[in-house]
Amino acid sequence: MSDKPSDRPSVSDEEWASFVESAREQGIGTKADVRALRKAKPPKRPKAPRASRAPKRQEPAGWRTGPAWQEMNGRAARKRKLKAVLGISLAAGLALVAVRPQLITALLPEGVTSALPSSWTDHPEDTTPLAAETAAPTAPPEPVDPHRPTLKEPFRGSPAVRWADGAAGIELPPAKATGWMSKTQVEAALKKSKEFLVAANLDPKVLRGGRPDAALKLIDPTQKDVRTQLEGWLAKPTEANDPKTVFTRFTPVEVKPAGTVVKVRGRMSVAAGKGKKAGTVEVSADYTFVYPLLKAGPGADEVARTIVRREMTFVFYDPARYRVSSGKVVIGDWMSDYGNSSCELDGDGFLHPEFESDLRTGPVPGTTGPATDPYDRSKPIERHRTAGCGTVTRS
Known part of the structure; x- marks a missing residue:
């Protein structure tokens, strides 16, 4: 098709x-x-989303713990200047087309x-679980019939219906000795990276708007500036300093989860640092989370889905060369992509899903970005981000 x-x-x-x-x-x-x-x-012709804006670039504060850190972090900071996040409103792809x-x-x-x-009526949906993702896909998922999600089947009509549930979707690659780390140490680094992703994106308390305390506690104390930065964003979020670039949070006065399952798909990879990064091992994570939601009011039964993709790098330093804390993570670069979150409401630290019943008709003022598929994992986020707010072809 x-x-x-x-x-x-x-x-x-x-x-x-x-x-x-x-x-x-x-x-x-x-x-x-x-x-x-x-x-x-x-x-009827599909309804269009509200006008919206794309959030601005997010980046962690610089930090170092030894003589060699300043040069290394300077390079990381320059790299982070290229990063951005993309807020995308719900497009008309949900309607009959x-x-x-x-x-x-x-x-x-x-x-x-x-x-x-x-x-004409017998049209079962393929729910066969997919094999683990071990490399970047070569294309977006195949189109599926746009069945409307329901309370009983909140992932109906979505490619995510075949994805793994929750933390099981954060599947780890086989560990092997890399750089300064033994196989056992790499395995521990992978598990610690997964632990952070779960705490930041799957903790029920956090999803309901709570503080991501478990995730914050995992950040290495030597990376104090980054933790202080993120805590400041949580306390006083702005469009420029938005904690949703790292933590998935919805405001409970607006929405509530439709069930207890979040669908997840992605992969991790491990590489040894070279040159100026010698003495480090980087764990790169790329995962997409699909959240089914209901309006917070009583009797709500319309399901909307918000899709969040996160690319994060966790850096593990050789303790023989650098001052670091055991059992903690150092956050390197990160980037996020949101599907079906109103850009108009950026800056309060929460994701704001749009429901089809609330979308207004007519052209969408302020929509400058192209239509994108939030389920497309075939290319890195930065290759298809836009400076403005676009729309999604499906949710």
């Missing part, structure tokens, strides 16, 4: 009339069914679908 959901036309009045007449000529259903079909309205019998059935009056061929 080459058409993107956002590129497909909505159903025109002429196409709908042709569909109804075809059903009549083929003798599908009773006369009452055909009358109901004639009265049924064709799908093609003349396909399987999708039209959702719009028909109750009782009419029973008269249609089974091939």
